Amino acid sequence: MKRLAVVLALLVSNPIAASADGCFICQRDSPCGQYCRYDGRDNADNRKKCTQAGCKIGGTASCPTGSNIKTCHAEAPGPLERLHQLAAQQR
Numbered sequence: 001m002k003r004l005a006v007v008l009a010l011l012v013s014n015p016i017a018a019s020a021d022g023c024f025i026c027q028r029d030s031p032c033g034q035y036c037r038y039d040g041r042d043n044a045d046n047r048k049k050c051t052q053a054g055c056k057i058g059g060t061a062s063c064p065t066g067s068n069i070k071t072c073h074a075e076a077p078g079p080l081e082r083l084h085q086l087a088a089q090q091r
Contacts, residue, residue: 001085007008024061025069033070037063040085049074 022042023035032054038046042060050057053072065069 003090006052021063022078023061024050024055024057025059025061026050026072027058030056032056032072035061035069035071036074037071038074046074 013036021037021039022038024042024047026032026034026036032050036050036053036055036057047057050072053074055072062091
């Protein structure tokens, strides 16, 4: 129970770290679109999720905000999975 309280306190006190995201640039012939947005760090798991979403990764970039840009999303972890990730980082 104490761990849960610590994790929740970290989430509330540090919202920037909890909401970090980025984008992969998808190659021209990707069915996903021009970019694939992911939550968290640029790691093998997020690359795999974007690849499964149909993005042929060509590089990394900050996420565009234009309405004319087609962006797909990597599967985001659920709230419980996110809490487990944060608790593992604290160990």
